[in-house]
Amino acid sequence: MSRNDRLRLDNQLCFALYACAREVTKLYRPFLDELGLTYTQYVTMLVLWETDEIPVKTLGQRLHLDSGTLTPLLKKLQAAGLIIRERNAADERSVIVRLTEQGRALESLVLEIPDKVLCQTSLPLEELSLLREQLHKLTETIHQSEYSNLD
Amino acid sequence: MSRNDRLRLDNQLCFALYACAREVTKLYRPFLDELGLTYTQYVTMLVLWETDEIPVKTLGQRLHLDSGTLTPLLKKLQAAGLIIRERNAADERSVIVRLTEQGRALESLVLEIPDKVLCQTSLPLEELSLLREQLHKLTETIHQSEYSNLD
DNA sequence: TAAAATTAAATTGTATACAATCAATATACA
DNA sequence: TGTATATTGATTGTATACAATTTAATTTTA
Numbered sequence: 054m055s056r057n058d059r060l061r062l063d064n065q066l067c068f069a070l071y072a073c074a075r076e077v078t079k080l081y082r083p084f085l086d087e088l089g090l091t092y093t094q095y096v097t098m099l100v101l102w103e104t105d106e107i108p109v110k111t112l113g114q115r116l117h118l119d120s121g122t123l124t125p126l127l128k129k130l131q132a133a134g135l136i137i138r139e140r141n142a143a144d145e146r147s148v149i150v151r152l153t154e155q156g157r158a159l160e161s162l163v164l165e166i167p168d169k170v171l172c173q174t175s176l177p178l179e180e181l182s183l184l185r186e187q188l189h190k191l192t193e194t195i196h197q198s199e200y201s202n203l204d
Numbered sequence: 205m206s207r208n209d210r211l212r213l214d215n216q217l218c219f220a221l222y223a224c225a226r227e228v229t230k231l232y233r234p235f236l237d238e239l240g241l242t243y244t245q246y247v248t249m250l251v252l253w254e255t256d257e258i259p260v261k262t263l264g265q266r267l268h269l270d271s272g273t274l275t276p277l278l279k280k281l282q283a284a285g286l287i288i289r290e291r292n293a294a295d296e297r298s299v300i301v302r303l304t305e306q307g308r309a310l311e312s313l314v315l316e317i318p319d320k321v322l323c324q325t326s327l328p329l330e331e332l333s334l335l336r337e338q339l340h341k342l343t344e345t346i347h348q349s350e351y352s353n354l355d
Numbered sequence: 356t357a358a359a360a361t362t363a364a365a366t367t368g369t370a371t372a373c374a375a376t377c378a379a380t381a382t383a384c385a
Numbered sequence: 386t387g388t389a390t391a392t393t394g395a396t397t398g399t400a401t402a403c404a405a406t407t408t409a410a411t412t413t414t415a
Contacts, residue, residue: 059318060311062250062266066332067228067321069339071247072268074225075372076346077218082373093401096222099213110363115213117223120364122402129400146363146410160211167210171217173349174342181217184338188220191325191335195227198324226402233403244371261393271394273372280370297380297393 080170088162093122094130095163101136101152102160108147109138117196135159231321239313244273245281246314252287252303253311259298260289268347286310 062068078092085095093116100115101107107115113123127150130136135156141147171181213219229243236246244267251266252258258266264274278301281287286307292298322332 060250060253060315062247062254063340065250065318066336067232068247069336069343070221070225070228073339073343074221075268076343077221080346081218091400096213096219099211099216102211103213117226119403124365148364164211167216174345175349176342176345184342185217185220187335188224189214191327192220192224192227194325194327195231198326242370270373275395299394
């Protein structure tokens with residue numbers, strides 16, 4: 054690749070990711086708006102539906118988000134009646150997030166959303182699945198290299 | 205895929221994109237910090253190095269960003285002396301963004317960054333290139349479907 | 356075991372994102 | 386021509402992201 058081409062926006066993997074992530078997120082918005090959830094709140098709920106009673110720390114590791122993002126977001130979910138936050142009695146430094154009945158019930162209203170969104174991409178399921186695996190791999194590799202940089 | 209699996213975070217293409225995009229962006233931060241640029245400011249500069257003297261509107265289409273994001277960002281780039289913003293004399297509704305000498309000079313300091321970042325992903329170039337193409341395709345498909353929804 | 360180091364959240368400050376609205380300008384067309 | 390419509394940026398308000406710092410609790414260690 055020539056010196057010039059290397060900086061072309063369309064040759065940047067980072068920009069392809071950045072733009073694509075935002076476009077896909079936009080597809081979720083109309084569905085999530087109906088439920089009063091933002092996209093980040095939605096993925097947070099996905100984790101909680103998988104693993105209830107989880108420390109903020111673990112939630113952050115799962116979502117690649119820190120407390121600066123999660124604390125205000127979780128306060129909003131709590132204000133909406135979907136979760137409860139309480140200190141871990143065994144270790145008061147830790148805050149445990151727990152679903153309310155209402156929070157648990159919301160899962161059934163969300164079940165169809167991923168399919169509806171994927172349909173709009175009009176790509177074969179297999180291709181989407183492959184893409185997802187490649188992204189996981191890349192994310193993991195980067196994450197590993199970040200940890201190894203802590204030496 | 206079972207009813208349960210469909211909502212698993214790790215099965216969501218959207219989350220794979222969302223997390224991966226943020227991880228890759230983080231790889232740029234140390235390099236961009238040295239130059240006093242944020243990631244969004246960096247991709248904005250990439251467009252300007254390709255196409256100088258561009259309306260805000262076109263810049264937004266290229267970056268998939270609207271004026272709510274671009275206006276304050278461009279004011280910061282102007283304050284940093286990298287660009288000039290001026291109304292188009294031929295159409296006063298439009299604002300033209302133009303590089304300063306300093307803005308143009310910055311390109312040479314950025315040339316090596318993409319390679320340095322990609323190295324850290326330790327993926328074969330060919331694989332990265334394929335991934336980029338798939339993302340472009342997906343982004344375009346979504347974008348098209350958004351336009352067709354305007355009926 | 357008391358001081359030092361570590362850990363987990365919360366807080367603070369800066370910079371996006373983006374929907375919704377507004378204001379200025381330009382265009383269409385009756 | 387004169388007005389309705391459309392276009393372009395700017396503004397406002399809400400919600401992330403994330404670095405850096407602070408606070409409180411726990412663990413390590415001299």
